[in-house]
Amino acid sequence: EADIYQTPRYLVIGTGKKITLECSQTMGHDKMYWYQQDPGMELHLIHYSYGVNSTEKGDLSSESTVSRIRTEHFPLTLESARPSHTSQYLCASSDTTGLQGGETQYFGPGTRLLVL
Amino acid sequence: AQSVAQPEDQVNVAEGNPLTVKCTYSVSGNPYLFWYVQYPNRGLQFLLKYITGDNLVKGSYGFEAEFNKSQTSFHLKKPSALVSDSALYFCAVRPNSGNTPLVFGKGTRLSVIA
Numbered sequence: 001e002a003d004i005y006q007t008p009r010y011l012v013i014g015t016g017k018k019i020t021l022e023c024s025q026t027m028g029h030d031k032m033y034w035y036q037q038d039p040g041m042e043l044h045l046i047h048y049s050y051g052v053n054s055t056e057k058g059d060l061s062s063e064s065t066v067s068r069i070r071t072e073h074f075p076l077t078l079e080s081a082r083p084s085h086t087s088q089y090l091c092a093s094s095d096t097t098g099l100q101g102g103e104t105q106y107f108g109p110g111t112r113l114l115v116l
Numbered sequence: 117a118q119s120v121a122q123p124e125d126q127v128n129v130a131e132g133n134p135l136t137v138k139c140t141y142s143v144s145g146n147p148y149l150f151w152y153v154q155y156p157n158r159g160l161q162f163l164l165k166y167i168t169g170d171n172l173v174k175g176s177y178g179f180e181a182e183f184n185k186s187q188t189s190f191h192l193k194k195p196s197a198l199v200s201d202s203a204l205y206f207c208a209v210r211p212n213s214g215n216t217p218l219v220f221g222k223g224t225r226l227s228v229i230a
Contacts, residue, residue, distance in 0.1 A: 102148050
């Protein structure tokens with residue numbers, strides 16, 4: 001298992017609340033990613049970062065934002081949670097040392113979010 | 117743009133029988149190809165990858181995959197399935213030029229029946 005951590009693992013919250021999902025890795029990886037996945041379904045890339053102060057939007061339109069102030073930390077924030085945000089959120093990281101593009105992405109255990 | 121197709125939503129196999137989970141890809145240039153496994157309520161675990169060299173790649177838990185450039189395929193195989201192999205399997209691709217995120221297939225649910 002890779003050293004990538006996500007908190008909380010489970011979160012139940014009311015509509016309209018602001019939430020931040022935490023992701024951190026201790027491997028010194030420069031690339032980090034956030035995916036949204038409904039249970040047992042495909043992954044959707046929502047944000048990624050290739051280094052400190054670098055963030056990009058993914059394929060899935062998302063009402064979330066991210067920041068990358070430190071290499072090891074890549075939090076995801078929902079300003080106003082809605083029931084449509086109910087899903088699992090997976091964080092991943094990878095390292096560009098070695099063969100460019102051939103690096104392995106390592107995933108955290110995920111955060112299951114339920115918005116009531 | 118790159119894409120991955122996993123044509124089977126579900127694969128059922130009897131324990132002890134060989135298993136195959138199919139994956140085809142579309143990418144500009146040469147691909148980097150990956151397989152991941154996801155157990156219930158967990159993140160994805162890396163199984164194996166093809167970067168270059170031998171077309172047959174061996175990975176974790178006895179899995180292997182064969183890169184076939186002419187058929188643009190990267191099927192996952194195991195000679196003898198275990199009940200514990202039951203999980204969701206994802207194929208992913210990235211072109212070997214450029215700096216882009218992995219593109220994942222929709223996943224195939226493998227069910228191994230005792």
